[in-house]
Amino acid sequence: MNNIYVYEDSFINLLNLIDQLFINNVKPYNIKTTNYNPDLFDNLVYLKIENKDILTKYKKIVDKENFKIIYYVYLSNDINKELIIYYYLLNYFKYKAKVMYMRNLNCVNKALTISNYVSRENHKFKGFTRFRELKNNVLFAEIEPENNILEILSMHFKNRLKNEFWIIKDKKREIISIYNKKKIFIYKCSQFDILDVNDSYNEEQIEKLWKLFYKTIGIEARRNDQCRRNFMPKKYWKNILEVSDEV
């Protein structure tokens, strides 16, 4: 039987589990969240663990840059991300901080590639996220990124739009981030969802102005759809106002 170690989806739970595996000197066949559908030969193992200070512990052991790499891998949609984190940490204990330069190790190369992808997608959404203003002056955006970037993206808007009320909803993951001019709160849509999405009175006019600007600023003699799609992949267009009707 293949031992699959199972954790309730959160970064802390995953770290707890991996930490436990290290302590018990167990090499997992795989690590999965509780949503995992087991195969015929899978044996699901639930470890009972609750170390509340696990983040403090690992932030002490792992330097800032490597910690960020691991966290970004966790935020990714990669199917093997848990195992990659496990092996990355295993190698971290052996090679310490310089492990991030050892791309000859498969798990390191994968972790770096994935963490880079998450970071790049986050950067893209700093630009591609589109808010609209609701009746109560709250700014509201919907996104559908490949990776779970809602939290790190919200940190960006916390600085940028710090005197606005805003809400960002990840439609794929059904989670929502709410900013009350002080702090960010992240909820599942089942706990908290936004129901009244009526626009403010001048929303339509502003959107028209933006679409007009977008259309005007492109130079027809240089038209290049391929290039546009390379930089702004079509999978994101649905939620980008100015191109949403070209989908």
Next chain:
Amino acid sequence: MTLKEKLEILSDSAKYDASCSSSGSSRKSGNGIGNTEISGICHSFASDGRCISLLKILMTNVCIYDCKYCINRKSNNVKRAIFTPEEICEITINFYKRNYIEGLFLSSGIIKNADYTMELMIKTIELLRNKYHFGGYIHAKAIPGASNYLLKRLGKLVDRLSANIELPTSDGLKLLAPNKEENKITNIMNYVKENQNKKFVPAGQSTQMIIGASKESDLDIMSRSENLYTDYKLKRVFYSAYIPVNNDKLLPSLTVPPLKRENRLYQADWLLRFYGFKVEDILDKKNPNFNILIDPKADWALRHLDEFPKEINICSYLDLLKIPGIGVTSAKRIISSRKLFNISFGDLKKMGVVLKRAQYFITCNNRYFIDKQYLKKDFIETNLVLGNKIENNLNERQLQLF
């Protein structure tokens, strides 16, 4: 005239300016709205594939000058409009709040005179910064001929202040933009260079040259760029393929803008700024123009094959940068990795090296990827050009302009 009509006219007449970059400044958010990010952020991409980062508009397209290549020249019969400062502020804030843009790019035709125009722009930007408390990115174009005290006021308000050199030589400028004296432009550049600091034009200055409207060679253009980078500490020189918007006997009658040439100039520009190349390395009087088939770095490498192959595990950082298919990022990765292990061809791929270009110019642990007898100019050139052709057909890429 409605706001919509004004926006249409004044963004349409601003779109020929290539620069839309929002990088180089990292202001934390203050009491109002907005901050800036050092790397810049692209918010959208226009139908021409160019990044949209800033609300790029003119204050007005009224102009007392008659530059031959410019759509807003005095003698053109086009609709003219002028924004009020409040209108610009309202649009900027409303766009910024919705995360459409990173900030404002404000340029202008010259109305009445240079100082009057600059004062209008300053009034607008002061309003935006002080009343609307806007902390986002602002790039303003300085008006040639405006007084220094106005440059001083404007420079304190904006992230980037720039003046367009427009044409690579003063002869070109005299011919096509007779009212724009060269020293008016270099005065601005000098003033910005002398005064630049964290509080004055923190993101530095840039400029733009129009390519293909006058007769200059690539050597003329790149030499000018090199001077601009060293003499005025410019952050960027933008190259803008000439697009015919006016009929004039002094202008070439192009039907298609010289985009490939523009692309080669950008590649060479990168070589000057990040790869340790000098103009004399890549162009000379005998070869004053770029090879359209091969990028400038590969072209250089083919002319200096005696310096290759270079051993990846030994050669210096600057030498790594000279290898086609290796960029700044992958060169840095190689340097930090090879202390820890011996790099093989397989590892290079993982580090982001474009192996199908680099392989002809390198050895890994003294091994060449095929028999060394193939290390010949004709063989490599054919393969590189063929590779490019296939790629170009699949994917007519354009350089990103930020």
